[in-house]
Structures are given as structure tokens and as C-alpha cells.
Amino acid sequence: VRTFDGLELFKTADLGNQGVRPETDLTQIEIWSQFLNSLQTANIFGFGSYTFALKPAPYVLRIINESVIDQQYFQSIKYFFSFTTHGSIQSKAIDKIAEHMNKRLNNAKFLGKIDFHCPENYPPLLPKIGEQDKWDNNEIVRLRSFEDDLIKRIYDPDFKGEKFAVSNKDLTVTQKEKYLSYGTVQVDCNVCVKCGVCERNCPYNAIKLKDYKDGVLIDNINDYDAGAEGVVKIPTVDQERCQLCARCFNKCPKHAINFVKYHTHLRSQYKGPELKFNRVSEDEQERIDIHGEQPVEFGKLPWLPSLMWRNFI
Missing domain, CATH: 3.30.70.3270 (Alpha-Beta Plaits)
Structure with a gap:
């Protein structure tokens, strides 16, 4: 299994440029060369993003546009899945990612999706300095369960593919309004x-x-x-x-x-942990190892009304 930092790929290819993207041979960029080589032989492809104003992060879906990744690199993909992280409000961003992937992966089956509820990482909704939001342990356990579901579907000969919602609603205006606010x-x-x-x-x-x-x-x-x-x-x-x-x-x-x-x-800064799952060899019980820049405490995530009150700090 290979994982790549999507934002690093995004940055090095300068996909955040709102104008015309300059012609660049991405195979000459080390991280892109590694990514494309892995992608070309992969059977499963997962893609995710944080959510901003009910949509995937601005321009992030450009990573899998045909102008960036040629179709030859997707030839071996048989399955794909999507994932997102959200703070106070859940959205359909996860389906938008799946829809976008499906356009490039015509012969692949959709394994599923997971929208992961995280502590807020956006400054206007972060707690006061000295405080940190706790992580919901149930959400972390869902990640393990989601991985198991993916494996079961891959080995199920009768699996036809999961469904995802398709919407023609343009949320770009909403995203821009939030951006300006x-x-x-x-x-x-x-x-x-x-x-x-x-x-x-x-x-x-x-x-x-x-x-x-x-x-x-x-x-x-x-x-x-x-x-x-x-x-x-x-x-x-x-x-x-x-x-x-x-x-x-x-x-x-x-x-x-x-x-x-x-x-x-x-306000405090958000420094989220990296979540890594390891199996204990003796009894195959699952253990979650958490590595990150901040001590991790488990509890309940704040309710939406309490988050909204933070606007008045």
C-alpha cells in the first residue's frame, strides 16, 4: 500500500493557480514520478480531501483531471473509494469526489466512501488558546471498520459496486461567499x-x-x-x-x-495526529497507534451551536 500527500502533489504541480496551468513535465518532479509509477500498477485507488463550504477543497480535484494525469496511468485500476474530513457540518463533498473519479475510472467498481468527523481546523471556529477539542473515538474506530468493509467487497465475487449520489447543483457560489466572509x-x-x-x-x-x-x-x-x-x-x-x-x-x-x-x-492552532493502524501478531487484535504533534484526548466533539458561539471570542 502506498499513500501520498495530495496537497504536496497539488503544490508541486502548482494546481492552485487560478489561471492557465503552465505546461510542466510532472514525471520530472520526484513525488509525482513516484506517484505515477505506483498508480500505473495499482489495482485500488483512493482519493480524499478536507471539506470547505460543503465542497472538496478548492481546485483539489484538478489532480485527477485528464490534463494532469493521462488515461494510461489508470488502466490497471479495478476498484476505487473516496473519503473526506469535515468539521461542524457534514456535506455531499464525498459524493462529488466519487463522481469525479468515476468519470476517469470507467471500468472500475466503487468500493465505498467515508466522511470522517474531525475537530475543527479552521481558525474562526477553533477554541481559545490553551484549549483543544477532543477526538471522538467512535470516529477513529469507523476507519478500521471501513477498511474491513473494503477488503470484504474486493473478495466478494458478487460485489457489483456501491452507489454514490450525483448532483448537478453548483456550490461554487456558496464556497466563494464563505471565502469572502x-x-x-x-x-x-x-x-x-x-x-x-x-x-x-x-x-x-x-x-x-x-x-x-x-x-x-x-x-x-x-x-x-x-x-x-x-x-x-x-x-x-x-x-x-x-x-x-x-x-x-x-x-x-x-x-x-x-x-x-x-x-x-x-485561538489555539490545530495540529492533528497521524492515525496508524497496527495488528498485534499474537491474537490479531487491532490496535490504534496515534502519532502527532499534539497530545490526543478522546471525548465528544463540540455541538454545532457551541462552535458557532466561538465566532464571538
Whole structure:
């Protein structure tokens, strides 16, 4: 089994560019070369995304467009499945992914889908600094059950394929309205240590460390004539490219990036764990090992009304 970070694939191919994607030989990019080589011999293909405004993340479905991945790489795929993560509100994003995959995988059977309820990772709905939402253990157990279901369906000779909903409803407007309502991302230069974590992690390539002197952007070679003294690199956000995925906010080690409109400097950052399932060899009992950047506590996820109240922190 091979897994790939979809956002890393997305970033390295610059699929977040809203304009015409530049012609790029993806086989020359190491992670893409590995991905395409694995895909070409795979029998099962799973694809997932976080949910944003009731839809898959903006532009993320471009990864499996014909202009990005040629049909030859899907020839050996016999089965496929889709998955999503959502916070406060469940949606049909998971079906939209399945529908998109089905268009590319005409002869493959749909194994199923799972929409995983996670703690919020979006700044306006995160708890106050010093607090963390707990994970619902029942949701984590569902992942194990889903894996077992997939295996059973693969080995079932009578399996005809699961169903998924098809909708022609365009939620792009809803997504854009939500995007505009959150305002813009800003960097507190007094706190920022210019480490570049935000630039390296932005899947939309919307953040670049640029040279400034006396608060003015140095945007051409002649500006360097005065010398390098006093020049500092500051993360600069391209608001047109930015899709408010909040990765920069959650990854910043100094909490220097914020959604000013929502006072997110008062909120904790989301640092989710990686979930890994291991089998105990003696009795084949399943054990969940959790590795991540934050201590994981299990409990009940907050109710929607309590999440909405966080808008007023």
C-alpha cells in the first residue's frame, strides 16, 4: 500500500493557480514520478480531501483531471473509494469526489466512501488558546471498520459496486461567499521569525518570502543598489491565490499568521495526529497507534451551536 500527500502533489504541480496551468513535465518532479509509477500498477485507488463550504477543497480535484494525469496511468485500476474530513457540518463533498473519479475510472467498481468527523481546523471556529477539542473515538474506530468493509467487497465475487449520489447543483457560489466572509490572512511582522514554514506548507503557493527594506517591497534589481543592509524577508500573501485553507495559520510556530477579522490570535492552532493502524501478531487484535504533534484526548466533539458561539471570542 502506498499513500501520498495530495496537497504536496497539488503544490508541486502548482494546481492552485487560478489561471492557465503552465505546461510542466510532472514525471520530472520526484513525488509525482513516484506517484505515477505506483498508480500505473495499482489495482485500488483512493482519493480524499478536507471539506470547505460543503465542497472538496478548492481546485483539489484538478489532480485527477485528464490534463494532469493521462488515461494510461489508470488502466490497471479495478476498484476505487473516496473519503473526506469535515468539521461542524457534514456535506455531499464525498459524493462529488466519487463522481469525479468515476468519470476517469470507467471500468472500475466503487468500493465505498467515508466522511470522517474531525475537530475543527479552521481558525474562526477553533477554541481559545490553551484549549483543544477532543477526538471522538467512535470516529477513529469507523476507519478500521471501513477498511474491513473494503477488503470484504474486493473478495466478494458478487460485489457489483456501491452507489454514490450525483448532483448537478453548483456550490461554487456558496464556497466563494464563505471565502469572502472570512476576510484576508495577515502576517504580524513583529512576531514572525521568517522561518519559511508557511511558504513551504502553502498548497496554493500563495505565500512567498519577499525582500523588504524600511517596510517597502524590493521588487526589482535596481532596488538593491542601496545595499543589502536593512533588508528583511517577510512572508507576503497573494490574496488572489489564497484559498483560506488555514494551513499557514496552523503550522506557524510563532502564531504570527492570523485571520484578523476573527481575532484568531486569541485561538489555539490545530495540529492533528497521524492515525496508524497496527495488528498485534499474537491474537490479531487491532490496535490504534496515534502519532502527532499534539497530545490526543478522546471525548465528544463540540455541538454545532457551541462552535458557532466561538465566532464571538
